[in-house]
Amino acid sequence: MKYESQKIAQNFYTFAVVLFLVQTVVGIIAAIQFIWPDVLILNFNIIRTLHINALVVWLLAGLMGATYYVVPEESQSELWSVPLAHFQFWATVAAVGLVILGYVWMGLNPQANSPIFGINPLSEGREYIEAPRWADWLIALSVILFLVNNVMTMFKTKHWTGIQGTLVGGLVFLTLMYLPGMFYTKSMVKDQFWWWWVIHLWVEGAWEVIAGALLAFMLMKVTNAPRAVLEKWMYIEVGFVLFTGILGTGHHYYWIGTPGYWLWVGGIFSSLEPVPLLLMVWDAFRTTRENRVVSNKLGLFLATAHAIFNFVGAGLWGVIHTLPQVNKWTHGTQITTAHGHLAFYGAYVLLVVAMIYITLPHIRGVTEYNQSRGYRSFWWMTVSMVFIVLTITGAGMVQTYMERLLGLDYVTVKGTYNLWFWIFRVLFGFGFLYGVGLFVLDYFRLGREPVTVASARFAEKAA
Amino acid sequence: MSNKGARNLFIFGSIFFFLIFLALTFDTMKQIDARSPEITEAVNEGKQAWHKYDCIGCHTIFGNGSYFAPDLTKVTRDKPAGYLKAFLVNPRKTNPNSAMPVLGITPSEAEKLVAFLDWTSRVDTNGWPPEPVLAAMRKAQTGGIAVYQKHGCASCHIIGGVGGTSGPDLSKAGARHPNPDWHVSHLKNPAGTVQGSAMPAYEHLTDDEMKLLSEYLISLK
Ligand code: HEM
Ligand code: HEM
Ligand SMILES: [Fe+2]
Numbered sequence: 107m108k109y110e111s112q113k114i115a116q117n118f119y120t121f122a123v124v125l126f127l128v129q130t131v132v133g134i135i136a137a138i139q140f141i142w143p144d145v146l147i148l149n150f151n152i153i154r155t156l157h158i159n160a161l162v163v164w165l166l167a168g169l170m171g172a173t174y175y176v177v178p179e180e181s182q183s184e185l186w187s188v189p190l191a192h193f194q195f196w197a198t199v200a201a202v203g204l205v206i207l208g209y210v211w212m213g214l215n216p217q218a219n220s221p222i223f224g225i226n227p228l229s230e231g232r233e234y235i236e237a238p239r240w241a242d243w244l245i246a247l248s249v250i251l252f253l254v255n256n257v258m259t260m261f262k263t264k265h266w267t268g269i270q271g272t273l274v275g276g277l278v279f280l281t282l283m284y285l286p287g288m289f290y291t292k293s294m295v296k297d298q299f300w301w302w303w304v305i306h307l308w309v310e311g312a313w314e315v316i317a318g319a320l321l322a323f324m325l326m327k328v329t330n331a332p333r334a335v336l337e338k339w340m341y342i343e344v345g346f347v348l349f350t351g352i353l354g355t356g357h358h359y360y361w362i363g364t365p366g367y368w369l370w371v372g373g374i375f376s377s378l379e380p381v382p383l384l385l386m387v388w389d390a391f392r393t394t395r396e397n398r399v400v401s402n403k404l405g406l407f408l409a410t411a412h413a414i415f416n417f418v419g420a421g422l423w424g425v426i427h428t429l430p431q432v433n434k435w436t437h438g439t440q441i442t443t444a445h446g447h448l449a450f451y452g453a454y455v456l457l458v459v460a461m462i463y464i465t466l467p468h469i470r471g472v473t474e475y476n477q478s479r480g481y482r483s484f485w486w487m488t489v490s491m492v493f494i495v496l497t498i499t500g501a502g503m504v505q506t507y508m509e510r511l512l513g514l515d516y517v518t519v520k521g522t523y524n525l526w527f528w529i530f531r532v533l534f535g536f537g538f539l540y541g542v543g544l545f546v547l548d549y550f551r552l553g554r555e556p557v558t559v560a561s562a563r564f565a566e567k568a569a
Numbered sequence: 570m571s572n573k574g575a576r577n578l579f580i581f582g583s584i585f586f587f588l589i590f591l592a593l594t595f596d597t598m599k600q601i602d603a604r605s606p607e608i609t610e611a612v613n614e615g616k617q618a619w620h621k622y623d624c625i626g627c628h629t630i631f632g633n634g635s636y637f638a639p640d641l642t643k644v645t646r647d648k649p650a651g652y653l654k655a656f657l658v659n660p661r662k663t664n665p666n667s668a669m670p671v672l673g674i675t676p677s678e679a680e681k682l683v684a685f686l687d688w689t690s691r692v693d694t695n696g697w698p699p700e701p702v703l704a705a706m707r708k709a710q711t712g713g714i715a716v717y718q719k720h721g722c723a724s725c726h727i728i729g730g731v732g733g734t735s736g737p738d739l740s741k742a743g744a745r746h747p748n749p750d751w752h753v754s755h756l757k758n759p760a761g762t763v764q765g766s767a768m769p770a771y772e773h774l775t776d777d778e779m780k781l782l783s784e785y786l787i788s789l790k
Binding site: 139140143144149150151152154155212216217219220221226229230231232233236268272292293294295296297298299301334337338341342344345348349352353355358359360361362363364365366367368369371434435437438439440442443509510511512513514515516517518 | 570571572575576578579582583586587589590593594596597598600601602604605608612613616617619620621622623624625626627629630631632633634635636637638639640668670672673685688689692693694695696697698699700701702703704727730731732733734
């Protein structure tokens, strides 16, 4: 670590890691409710809301932490204001805590969500952006403070770099794309139209741009590859992400009451979305091949795994159901859930995990650390996630065939034909939880426990 | 390509595609209202109740949302409003096997929710959800089965594994109620025959239809 203020990243990482654990536990509860709906006093919708909101918040916190690390390093300066960063951190924690309490309260008493001055105080009742309107403003404010702090840092030295510019560009895009989710429309069709601006332009636009910038940073950091080459490919990758991803939004406008031309626009552009993701995989392997000096083997391993699973989860599992001819039958089935899980895991969970393993040793001031627990946690998480996804893909295929093609009833298919898939998902879920547990443990121990002889030698050989 | 060239391609290319996207958005906004029925005050209040109870946390609508419960886009096509209102106010009383919890929906909220769901069912969704292959084939049936299909009994009842779960499984209806007259009076006035029944009444069936249907029902053993 070169700059003292980079330490603030650790606050965000800790918050992220703890929420990751919470997300996984409630995910398992949601999976059990598929078999046994009344297992808890909180209904499925509340548990699911906690699951996906914890996910989005911890990924954002992880990306914020990563940015607070990258920007000072790239600007070659301390952060503009450390107190502001601390304030922004604690304000975010407080707002998120309040929102979570609100969801639980609503679970215990749904009437408590009755509108006050036209605003639902506890939940907006819209997937992923359930956070009530007052919380939207707090979140937006927090993100703006975060952006101001980083942009001012960059202005201080005016030492512009491509990585830093692309990263902040992605973050600004992310902030702007939160706004279309912040107004009420009477038409459910318009509601869903703008809702997809937030959801799709986040995960297939802004967040992928951020991922592209962080991938270049990580590769540079662990292999010492020349910046110019990395940045050139980064521009090409994130460029292609937006050229295909913006109009690719059309793959959500096939069946919601929007005009038929979206079938063409969405089908063609979204089919091209895997191309830049494949380019990122190639970029990771090319950089490794051309620069064989690896300073953090686990870090490089995770960064490459992120690129690969981003391509598989988002690219491949996305493209299989993106053509209108296919999507007509699979839309809104468990195929979507399977894709959602592998895409988020590969593209963003592994991204944040890799960033943590690459930057945390520097923050904690160690050059070598015990890597074996990190590998074990990776394999437990990844193998379990792959099996969850295969299980749910199976459930989705059965559902598509029996419900959509043959016309059997939804409830029958869910209760009878897919029962074993739900049971398998719970079992693999516990495997995933074990992997997360190892990761959280490792996060708190990294650099604070003696390095075993074997892994020290390992690090020596690599250096 | 130079780094600067790649950067400019990224920036200006992205702006270019975003502008096209904005133009399409503008055009779509102009067309949406013509593709959906008028939004009355009841429909709007129903939408607000939809958000208040977080229905999307279990259901999908237009295929988007959660996959824990059936899609509701076209639910009023298959289920009559009276049944849906009774169900929303107390799902477990209407259908004891239902996994939908009692949320505390008031009768007036239920009314508006049904108005909202009726609105979504009339939106032009480019043909989604598609008609299942088997349903299309079943239209060729004759006799009592044809009457059963024609009046949409299968949206609530299962026979031989196929059909909805809102009402009881009829695969053995003939064994439970072997008397055809019982079926006729039940079909004409369900609530008068079975106390608290939420099944819609079918008094408008012709005598021929009624005969074929009740014979078909008692044959199910
Ligand atoms: C990292 C990137 C991605 C993430 C995190 C992601 C995540 C998701 C999630 C969570 C959903 C479900 C949304 C809901 O709850 O309604 C979804 C839907 C969808 N995604 Fe992705 N996705 C990514 C990239 C892609 C790509 C590259 C493609 C296509 C090539 C794609 C195609 C689709 C399609 C077609 C749907 C709609 C499914 C349906 O009709 O039900 N996604 N995505
Ligand atoms: C222990 C492991 C996990 C289990 C058992 C689990 C279970 C579930 C369940 C049951 C749902 C509701 C799906 C539905 O509505 O049908 C869900 C939704 C979701 N989960 Fe997980 N989850 C787990 C881990 C994760 C992880 C690690 C991620 C992120 C990478 C994730 C991301 C999501 C997303 C984005 C949704 C909502 C979108 C969708 O249903 O496609 N989950 N999860
Ligand atoms: Fe998408």
